[in-house]
Amino acid sequence: MGAMALRDLVHRFVHPVLAARALGRGRPRLVTVGGERVALWRDADGIPRAVADACPHRNAPLSLGRVRADGRLACRYHGWNFDGEGRGACPSQPTLKCHARAFHVTERDGYLWLASDASRAPVPLPTFPGCQLAASFSTRFEAPVHITLDNFTEDEHFPYVHALLGWGEDDWPRVSYEAQLHADYTEATYVGPQRPSASLPLIGVRAGDLFVNHFTTRFDPLRTVYTSHWECPETRVRRPVESRTVVFMVPESEGVTMFHTFVYAKVDPRSGYARIEPLLKVLAHVIVRGEWWMDARWVKNLAHTAPTLHGLRLGRFDKTLIRNRRLLRTHYFGDAPAPGESARDLTTADAPA
Numbered sequence: 001m002g003a004m005a006l007r008d009l010v011h012r013f014v015h016p017v018l019a020a021r022a023l024g025r026g027r028p029r030l031v032t033v034g035g036e037r038v039a040l041w042r043d044a045d046g047i048p049r050a051v052a053d054a055c056p057h058r059n060a061p062l063s064l065g066r067v068r069a070d071g072r073l074a075c076r077y078h079g080w081n082f083d084g085e086g087r088g089a090c091p092s093q094p095t096l097k098c099h100a101r102a103f104h105v106t107e108r109d110g111y112l113w114l115a116s117d118a119s120r121a122p123v124p125l126p127t128f129p130g131c132q133l134a135a136s137f138s139t140r141f142e143a144p145v146h147i148t149l150d151n152f153t154e155d156e157h158f159p160y161v162h163a164l165l166g167w168g169e170d171d172w173p174r175v176s177y178e179a180q181l182h183a184d185y186t187e188a189t190y191v192g193p194q195r196p197s198a199s200l201p202l203i204g205v206r207a208g209d210l211f212v213n214h215f216t217t218r219f220d221p222l223r224t225v226y227t228s229h230w231e232c233p234e235t236r237v238r239r240p241v242e243s244r245t246v247v248f249m250v251p252e253s254e255g256v257t258m259f260h261t262f263v264y265a266k267v268d269p270r271s272g273y274a275r276i277e278p279l280l281k282v283l284a285h286v287i288v289r290g291e292w293w294m295d296a297r298w299v300k301n302l303a304h305t306a307p308t309l310h311g312l313r314l315g316r317f318d319k320t321l322i323r324n325r326r327l328l329r330t331h332y333f334g335d336a337p338a339p340g341e342s343a344r345d346l347t348t349a350d351a352p353a
């Protein structure tokens, strides 16, 4: 996974890059995808625009520029200015022709999605009947994308890195795990006792409940969808609040990964909780954001480790890890399969010893 592969990402897929509310009218913003720096701004009609963050004149960052009253982005250095197609004008030399490389931006689901051109649309967010968007937010991980992918596709770290969701160490005998490895995506399901918590009863979780977490990871672009609920261990009756969380893991550089997260909450309309739905959305936001914060604080300790699995002693919860790492390289970064890694390897199950 070299720098070359990272640099292609912005052309290979459409990525969420910034909350739409974070891009105001006056000032441009810098976003980085796969090492590619891009300046975003809103034109005179409020439409989000994007050009490469290097002025074609002498490379000044256009994200340090200003948005003119006519909606063009002007460079801070010598005032050359650009429209959303990248067509440039030079105030001191009106006959000069210049062009900045333009990108396409879509505003959808409260986020700005960056594409190399207008022919590409963002992937639809998964639907969840009866479910509403509770929150969306971005988190910075100071770790390479493969480290964040490994962490976000296993729950073995729950008792140690987290303090709220899931089980404690003594509960391992009661945790069940199932993984499915597909040719271009992976799935995993964990079911285990919810550890005691002061806040979860607020959303209808009861002592002794099981926490059920199913997730699917896809690579076009890289994202994991978590569907979770709590249920009574005897009757399997579900508690009234369920959630679905979509995480896009967007590598900014070799050592930094941005997460753009969409949290959906579903509240049983027949339950008393339906009346406090706005409060539940806030709670869902706080819970997920808090869990991500704990992950971010931990995974930076692994940031320096080699991207190879060679020499690691993987355990049973790492079943998806091997396939995910491979799909990250072949399907997300677009690398050719490594020597000896045939197309057939991609469809056979990898099970750790």
Ligand code: FES
Pocket (backbone or CB within 6 Å): 055, 056, 057, 058, 059, 060, 075, 076, 077, 078, 079, 080
């Ligand atoms: S570097 Fe941008 S106008 Fe000169």
Ligand SMILES: [Fe+2]
Pocket (backbone or CB within 6 Å): 151, 152, 157, 161, 162, 291, 295
């Ligand atoms: Fe975690």
